[in-house]
Amino acid sequence: MNTATGYRWLVVPDDPAAEPSRELVGGKAWSLWRMRSLGLRVPPAFVVTTEACAAYFAVGALPDGLAAELEAGIRLLEAELGRTFGGAERPLLVSVRSGAAISMPGMMDTILNLGCNDIVEAALAAESGDPAFAAEVHRRFTGSYGRLVMGCTEELDDLPDTAAVLAAVAADDAGTVPSDPWAQLRAAVAAVFASSRSRRAIAYRKHYGIPDDLGTAVTVQAMVFGNLDDDSGTGVLFTRNPVDGTREPYGEYLPRGQGEDVVSGRVTPQPLTHLAGWNAAVHAELLAAAERLDTEGRDAQDIEFTVQHGELFLLQSRPAKRTARAAVRIAVALVDEGAITPADAVRRVTAEQVRALLRPEIAPGAADRAELLAHGVAASPGVATGLAVGTPEDAQHTPGAILVRRSTSPDDVQGMIAAAAVVTEQGGATSHAAVVSRALDTPCVVGCGAGTVDALLGRTVTVDATAGRVYTGEIATTAVDESEDDDLRRLCAWAEQQGAVTVAEPGAAAPEPVFDADKIPPEELREGPPDIPAGTRTVRGALFTTPDGVRAALDAGVEVIVAAHRLPVLLTAVAHREGTS
Amino acid sequence: MLDPYQLTLHTLTLRQLASAEQLAEITGQPVADVKAGLEKAVADGAVVAARGSYMIGPAGRELLDAAYPDAFAGLRATPAVAEAIEAFETGVNKRVLSLTTDWQTVEVDGARVPNDHADADYDAGILDRLGRTHEKTQKVLRPIADADPLVDRFLDRLGTALIRAEGGETDYVSGVRVDSFHTVWFQMHEHLLRVTGRERPE
Numbered sequence: 074m075n076t077a078t079g080y081r082w083l084v085v086p087d088d089p090a091a092e093p094s095r096e097l098v099g100g101k102a103w104s105l106w107r108m109r110s111l112g113l114r115v116p117p118a119f120v121v122t123t124e125a126c127a128a129y130f131a132v133g134a135l136p137d138g139l140a141a142e143l144e145a146g147i148r149l150l151e152a153e154l155g156r157t158f159g160g161a162e163r164p165l166l167v168s169v170r171s172g173a174a175i176s177m178p179g180m181m182d183t184i185l186n187l188g189c190n191d192i193v194e195a196a197l198a199a200e201s202g203d204p205a206f207a208a209e210v211h212r213r214f215t216g217s218y219g220r221l222v223m224g225c226t227e228e229l230d231d232l233p234d235t236a237a238v239l240a241a242v243a244a245d246d247a248g249t250v251p252s253d254p255w256a257q258l259r260a261a262v263a264a265v266f267a268s269s270r271s272r273r274a275i276a277y278r279k280h281y282g283i284p285d286d287l288g289t290a291v292t293v294q295a296m297v298f299g300n301l302d303d304d305s306g307t308g309v310l311f312t313r314n315p316v317d318g319t320r321e322p323y324g325e326y327l328p329r330g331q332g333e334d335v336v337s338g339r340v341t342p343q344p345l346t347h348l349a350g351w352n353a354a355v356h357a358e359l360l361a362a363a364e365r366l367d368t369e370g371r372d373a374q375d376i377e378f379t380v381q382h383g384e385l386f387l388l389q390s391r392p393a394k395r396t397a398r399a400a401v402r403i404a405v406a407l408v409d410e411g412a413i414t415p416a417d418a419v420r421r422v423t424a425e426q427v428r429a430l431l432r433p434e435i436a437p438g439a440a441d442r443a444e445l446l447a448h449g450v451a452a453s454p455g456v457a458t459g460l461a462v463g464t465p466e467d468a469q470h471t472p473g474a475i476l477v478r479r480s481t482s483p484d485d486v487q488g489m490i491a492a493a494a495v496v497t498e499q500g501g502a503t504s505h506a507a508v509v510s511r512a513l514d515t516p517c518v519v520g521c522g523a524g525t526v527d528a529l530l531g532r533t534v535t536v537d538a539t540a541g542r543v544y545t546g547e548i549a550t551t552a553v554d555e556s557e558d559d560d561l562r563r564l565c566a567w568a569e570q571q572g573a574v575t576v577a578e579p580g581a582a583a584p585e586p587v588f589d590a591d592k593i594p595p596e597e598l599r600e601g602p603p604d605i606p607a608g609t610r611t612v613r614g615a616l617f618t619t620p621d622g623v624r625a626a627l628d629a630g631v632e633v634i635v636a637a638h639r640l641p642v643l644l645t646a647v648a649h650r651e652g653t654s
Numbered sequence: 655m656l657d658p659y660q661l662t663l664h665t666l667t668l669r670q671l672a673s674a675e676q677l678a679e680i681t682g683q684p685v686a687d688v689k690a691g692l693e694k695a696v697a698d699g700a701v702v703a704a705r706g707s708y709m710i711g712p713a714g715r716e717l718l719d720a721a722y723p724d725a726f727a728g729l730r731a732t733p734a735v736a737e738a739i740e741a742f743e744t745g746v747n748k749r750v751l752s753l754t755t756d757w758q759t760v761e762v763d764g765a766r767v768p769n770d771h772a773d774a775d776y777d778a779g780i781l782d783r784l785g786r787t788h789e790k791t792q793k794v795l796r797p798i799a800d801a802d803p804l805v806d807r808f809l810d811r812l813g814t815a816l817i818r819a820e821g822g823e824t825d826y827v828s829g830v831r832v833d834s835f836h837t838v839w840f841q842m843h844e845h846l847l848r849v850t851g852r853e854r855p856e
Contacts, residue, residue, distance in 0.1 A: 178820040392772045425768045503751040511758045512830045
């Protein structure tokens with residue numbers, strides 16, 4: 074019994090001065106507490122502890138007293154928001170999610186909108202004036218409850234309405250979805266506990282030697298709605314521009330909108346400035362919160378928020394997705410702001426992002442008069458010129474070839490590794506050819522249509538895989554160089570200071586003995602990097618500019634890698650040295 | 655079913671330029687048996703050897719094309735198998751390819767850019783969906799796996815790749831040079847097409 078709160082199985086993470094134990098409440102709930110302790114408003118929540126989980130497995134059911142404490146926890150949320158769980162007026166809905174001290178795959182997903190039934194749906198329809206929204210909440214809840222709590226394996230997310238979902242669950246012999254919100258809550262908590270011993274969770278722990286009795290906590294959090302009245306809305310905010318990395322808030326706001334509406338793009342949102350004009354106080358509060366989260370996170374944040382009856386709630390803050398250009402700009406800016414060290418910055422940018430920035434593009438106007446031989450879907454960006462060949466064997470024996478196939482099978486993988494670009498007649502952006510090409514960072518255009526193989530074979534062609542086009546002959550390209558860009562130059566200098574490896578420009582002096590991968594006869598090439606002779610001090614050749622090649626060189630104790638672009642090699646080397654040390 | 659010699663040749667269509675050990679990993683056959691089969695195949699002119707790696711030649715492919723209809727006659731005549739492969743193609747296969755794409759690239763302002771794996775929740779969400787799809791696949795392919803033990807072996811290897819990815823080895827989702835989830839899936843897909851005699855749909 075926790076004497077301070079009187080709860081045996083619950084923690085209410087709302088006291089900034091009382092940091093809860095991660096072991097007891099899990100990482101998710103700890104983050105909620107962290108946000109609250111920064112003075113930020115998050116929807117109220119309580120946590121069922123990992124001790125309750127252990128007790129659940131000890132007795133094979135929810136432990137004594139937990140049902141009563143769940144009710145007490147819900148009463149707290151009701152009081153804070155002035156809503157009623159299962160109520161016919163101003164109903165309270167909650168989310169239920171798992172959370173262990175360390176992340177563990179195979180555990181149950183979040184269930185949203187728990188507490189919904191026919192009465193609640195009607196109440197929500199009346200309150201929001203939007204029966205379609207209320208029906209959608211009910212449908213989504215029933216689907217996720219059917220799948221996660223009842224273990225229904227049918228696809229439920231795409232069914233049109235609640236009745237169809239219920240019928241599918243019944244047809245799968247999974248049982249019935251209870252209409253009593255309290256029964257829903259108890260079953261959901263038990264399902265989260267049980268999921269910590271799912272087959273996948275057990276397999277994962279076994280593989281990594283994590284104790285089997287490490288259970289999970291359950292976070293129960295109030296749902297807030299952005300579509301209840303004209304004083305409500307929802308949106309997303311990036312603390313820095315995700316396209317170019319500029320340090321200015323960037324985001325969208327949807328008056329009278331609810332979560333999924335923004336993400337799904339179903340409704341066109343307004344720029345964030347709309348919020349400033351409509352409710353300046355909320356706007357100012359949001360910007361202050363964003364600043365705080367950016368500083369605390371020491372990184373650009375992507376923040377989801379909802380305004381309910383004029384009150385701002387922060388739902389989530391996480392590292393923002395960003396373009397390669399923005400990743401570089403943000404990392405360098407954070408160093409200038411004193412938020413991170415140059416060594417951190419080097420670890421914030423991936424080699425792949427830098428390769429994307431340095432990728433050549435068709436020079437402006439250069440393709441205007443070129444003959445377009447084929448066009449399709451751009452599956453993996455980049456530009457390459459070479460001889461079009463039709464078999465993986467030919468690709469392996471023709472340096473810099475363009476491999477053109479109807480579609481690709483595992484048989485083609487060796488040819489795709491050797492080829493400068495890949496073109497296919499069939500398939501879309503999610504075909505095997507596309508997935509393999511992206512993994513190899515090889516330019517790839519897919520779905521060019523029947524007859525493409527015949528049209529291209531034996532010709533020298535230029536593949537513009539950024540635009541999804543294939544032209545006759547060689548076309549001029551332009552490329553950014555690391556030395557021409559301030560941010561890249563600084564990042565490069567910082568990466569060199571890490572001392573993972575030395576990168577020499579082609580033609581520069583390098584210590585002997587030198588091993589040149591480009592001089593290996595094609596018949597001796599095989600899967601994976603070649604054996605580097607013992608004692609080699611320098612390696613050169615296209616292979617050693619790829620991530621696998623860099624890693625192999627480091628593992629072989631090589632001191633110098635010869636490459637035209639230093640930064641991708643350096644970043645791969647730093648990451649690899651970290652991963653193996 | 656294929657005899658052990660045919661099975662060794664067949665495995666070379668799932669993984670080109672492979673060593674005997676790598677082929678044995680796919681089928682679970684003893685390495686010595688695979689080696690013996692490969693030596694016979696080289697002598698027969700069905701397979702080409704190069705420094706410990708093997709490639710199937712045209713004669714080997716002809717041998718397989720002639721063997722498949724008899725070897726898989728029972729499977730191909732079973733309606734439940736036809737339904738299973740159809741469900742595989744239209745359901746879980748599309749889902750796996752779309753999830754691996756989401757793993758490799760994320761959308762920023764309408765454009766796909768490389769995933770820098772900075773958002774652990776995003777990655778965990780994809781691995782979770784991949785895990786569920788793996789479980790669903792075990793159900794979908796049950797009619798084929800009941801008659802062809804190699805399918806269960808593929809499903810086990812997919813599980814192994816998933817666990818490594820979940821442990822932070824990001825290469826094990828779609829990496830080409832390791833037995834990643836996609837590498838094994840691609841092999842299994844090709845195997846299923848050959849077993850059922852279907853054309854690659856993409």
